[in-house]
Amino acid sequence: MTKLEAPEKSFAGEGMYREHILDHYQHPRNFGEWKTCSVQHTELNPVCGDQLSFQLNVDEKGKVMDVHFNGQGCAISIASASLLSDEIKGKTMVQIQKLDKNGIQALLGITLGPARLKCAMLSLDIVKNACLIYQKYGKGGK
Amino acid sequence: MTHVQQNSFSSIQKEFPILSRKIGKHSLVYLDNAATTQKPLTVLKAMDAYYRLHNANVHRGIYRLAEEATLAYELAHQKTADFIHAQSMREIIFTRGTTDSLNMLARMLSSSVEKGDEIVVSQIEHHSNLIPWQQLANAQKAALKFIPLDKKSGMLDLSRIDKIITSKTKIVSIPHVSNVLGTIVPIKEIARRAHKVGAVVSVDAAQSVPHMPVNVRSLECDFFSFSGHKMYGPTGIGVLWGKESLLNHLEPVSFGGEMVREVYYDRATWNDLPWKFEAGTPPIAEGVGLSAAIDFLQKQGMEKVRAHEKELVKYAYDKLFALKNISIYGPEPKFRSGVITFNATPVHPHDLASLLNEKGIAIRAGHHCAMPLATLLNISASARASFGIYNTQQEVDLLVESIKKAQSIFSGGKRAVV
Incomplete structure (x- = not known):
């Protein structure tokens, strides 16, 4: 018979809300909003109502110099956004497109089940799409 | 303490x-019983026994297994009819679930809604009792109106019901119990107003049938939809109950085997109720499971x-x-x-x-x-x-x-x- 039981890890155990995740949730880094930036992008996770906005400042070579984000969400989505915002500083848009779910889970330091992975991936989806918009339309976004 | x-x-x-x-x-x-309920052993055993001992298609074969399967499937309709106090099993249409029942009903009633008519739902609907009516209203250029929620009490505000359900209203579709707020909606009161203006009344009963005694006739509604899997039965089966006098005048919306009497290359006539609304091979094992779930609930009372x-x-x-x-x-x-x-x-x-x-x-x-x-x-x-x-x-x-x-x-x- 096919084994359907999820691995114990996705039950997350006591590990899911480790101190650094709670810290990034309660004191998110790079949290705020600029009046102007190179590109800004917002996305919503309609299933849970979480909504995040990312603002990037990009230099001529396509390197992310600085980042701000704001919005609302669960601990996993806010902590992921906060960790990601630090991670992408100094990275080029090409490098950012290479980030994936393994990278996000490595930043969080936990493995997530499919439902919570959606929370964790919201910020990376937004940042990647923001980069694509910048590459297509240049400064100011669409 | x-x-x-x-x-x-x-x-x-x-x-x-x-x-x-x-x-x-x-x-x-x-504690997620509003989404789906768990199944008692009697339901699992009944479905297992059906597949092990009786499995055949219904209403066709004249061999022993087919007769047994047909009997079991028809008995499921009869038990369901008794459980909700329907007039007869001719009023019990098996569907895939509440969502399917409501979608089917919206299609069955579509020709009765014309431009400028009104359909009334409430502000507390589950998507499945909102979107079918919203889409019907949009397609027919009818208005979709809402019975408001009184946020303070958590109940529907019926104080202006006469302004919401009017002579233009053709259909009123409301939930018996809200899947979010748990609010029990006074169906009879709303149904009486709807019938006064000649509208038909549909009830989304997915959240009530598993949890309280239900009598479709004393609720004074016309149509009543619910799911097997929320009442300790299997997934893949639901019920659309309708008054026989109304079902007789409605056209089927799904065509194929089972639902026909005579078929020619250019036309067809329909089977008797409820089969004219059940096209194709129906959910037979699920019907057997639903029977067992009803037995289980009736045993508890x-x-x-x-x-x-x-x-x-x-x-x-x-x-x-x-x-x-x-x-x-x-x-x-x-x-x-x-x-x-x-x-x-x-x-x-x-x-x-x-x-x-x-x-x-x-x-x-x-x-x-x-x-x-x-x-x-x-x-x-x-x-x-x-x-x-x-x-x-x-x-x-x-x-x-x-x-x-x-x-x-x-x-x-x-x-x-x-």
Whole structure:
């Protein structure tokens, strides 16, 4: 018979809300909003109502110099956004497109089940799409 | 304080194999019964026996198995009719579930709605009792109107019902019990107003049939939809009940085998009720499972089921209400079924669901398939605990303790645990 039981890890155990995740949730880094930036992008996770906005400042070579984000969400989505915002500083848009779910889970330091992975991936989806918009339309976004 | 368990179903958990499952090292505490219920052994055994001993297609073969399968499938219609006090089994159409019932009904009624007519629903609808009517209204250029929610009481505001249900109203479709707020809707009162203007009344009963005695005739509605899997039966089967006098005049919306009497290359005539609305091979094993679920519920007695859940929801409501930083949505316990939707600040409902999962407790987090209602309540997400026949006060205690712990984790652990 096919084994359907999820691995114990996705039950997350006591590990899911480790101190650094709670810290990034309660004191998110790079949290705020600029009046102007190179590109800004917002996305919503309609299933849970979480909504995040990312603002990037990009230099001529396509390197992310600085980042701000704001919005609302669960601990996993806010902590992921906060960790990601630090991670992408100094990275080029090409490098950012290479980030994936393994990278996000490595930043969080936990493995997530499919439902919570959606929370964790919201910020990376937004940042990647923001980069694509910048590459297509240049400064100011669409 | 020791609380004496008044549960008349104290040994019923044993009848549900899944309830002995462990989640990690914890016993499963299943509090997502508004989404789907667990299945008693009698339902599993009935379906297993059907496939092992009787499986055949219905209404065709003249061999022994086909006769047995047909009998079992027709008996499922009869039991369902008796369970909701329908006039006869001709009024019982098996569908895939409540959503399918409501979609089918909207298509069956589509030709009765014309430009400028009105369809009335409420502000507390599940998406499945909103979108079929919204799409029908859009297609026919009819208006979709809403019976408002009184946010303060958590009940529907019927004070202006005469302005909402008017001579232009053709269809009124309302929930019997809200899947978010637990609100029990006064169907009869709304139905009487609707019938005064000649409208037909459809009831989304997905959340009521498993939890309280139901009599479609005393509710004075015309159509009534519910699901097998929310009443301890299998997935893949639901019911659309309609008054025979109305069903006789409605055209089928799904065509093929089973539903026909005579077929020619250029035309066809329809089978008798209810078969003219059941095209194709129906959910036979699921019908057998639904029969067993009805037997199970009738053995318990629906009055007792309601009494148990009423007591449990009151107990849970009072305990949750006593927590700090809690918002509970919907009416006070006496006006609600076994559903409690809430937010436990500062814990996001998704985080709460994850933390409760670590204790083996299954609750729902999200918008509960009622996005417009969430917007109306001005919440992006909420947590929902919904109760069934097998839930106990001890499980509620565990839920409340675990919510407190989650709140303390998210308050930096500094907040004293009450």
